[in-house]
Amino acid sequence: MNKSVIALMGVALIMGGCSQKVSYGDAQEVETTTIEFGSTDLQKIAVEMTDSMLTSGSVAAITRDSRPIVFVESIKNKTAEHIDTESITDSISTRMLNSGKFRFVDMTRVEAVREQLDFQNNDALVNPGTAIQFGKMVGAQYMLYGNLSSIDKRSGSDADVYYKMTMRLMDIETGLIEWADETEIRKKESKSLIGW
Numbered sequence: 093m094n095k096s097v098i099a100l101m102g103v104a105l106i107m108g109g110c111s112q113k114v115s116y117g118d119a120q121e122v123e124t125t126t127i128e129f130g131s132t133d134l135q136k137i138a139v140e141m142t143d144s145m146l147t148s149g150s151v152a153a154i155t156r157d158s159r160p161i162v163f164v165e166s167i168k169n170k171t172a173e174h175i176d177t178e179s180i181t182d183s184i185s186t187r188m189l190n191s192g193k194f195r196f197v198d199m200t201r202v203e204a205v206r207e208q209l210d211f212q213n214n215d216a217l218v219n220p221g222t223a224i225q226f227g228k229m230v231g232a233q234y235m236l237y238g239n240l241s242s243i244d245k246r247s248g249s250d251a252d253v254y255y256k257m258t259m260r261l262m263d264i265e266t267g268l269i270e271w272a273d274e275t276e277i278r279k280k281e282s283k284s285l286i287g288w
Contacts (some may be wrong), residue, residue, distance in 0.1 A: 098189045127253050127279040131177045138183035140275040141238070145261060146191050150270045155193040162194050163232035171242035171255070180240070197232045234270065235262045249283040
């Protein structure tokens with residue numbers, strides 16, 4: 093056999109013999125792989141914003157005697173990165189719901205509900221006595237919304253990323269802002285010129 097073919101087969105054998113190890117880690121562990129937005133940032137923002145809202149005096153006043161109905165608008169991503177802001181929104185609304193102080197209407201599912209109600213009320217397969225009637229949904233009293241923005245600076249091998257999350261809770265009837273807060277994250281990275 094040709095020496096180059098033997099060498100190529102040897103390299104292929106070595107490369108094919110490399111294995112990849114996969115293991116589970118702690119989902120709460122601090123992620124430090126890169127300075128881009130990551131799971132630790134998502135968890136920090138969700139916890140800080142929700143706890144700030146739930147402990148505020150204005151929210152204590154509006155939840156004292158009832159569980160207000162809230163519509164949560166998806167958080168707007170105003171960063172240059174692709175960030176799954178729906179996950180941030182989901183984490184915040186889950187924490188709020190689990191607090192027992194709020195109830196929610198999910199506007200992202202209204203079309204699916206409308207289709208189901210149409211099916212129940214207009215299809216011969218459904219028993220009319222068990223069909224849910226149109227016009228029974230409850231309207232939201234408050235809207236929770238927010239923005240995630242960032243400032244990204246790079247110089248040589250140094251990088252600095254600043255994230256700011258702003259959220260507000262608005263009374264839909266009056267337009268008054270009942271609660272607002274911000275949380276910030278700063279991440280720095282320095283790459284060494286020598287790979288040590």
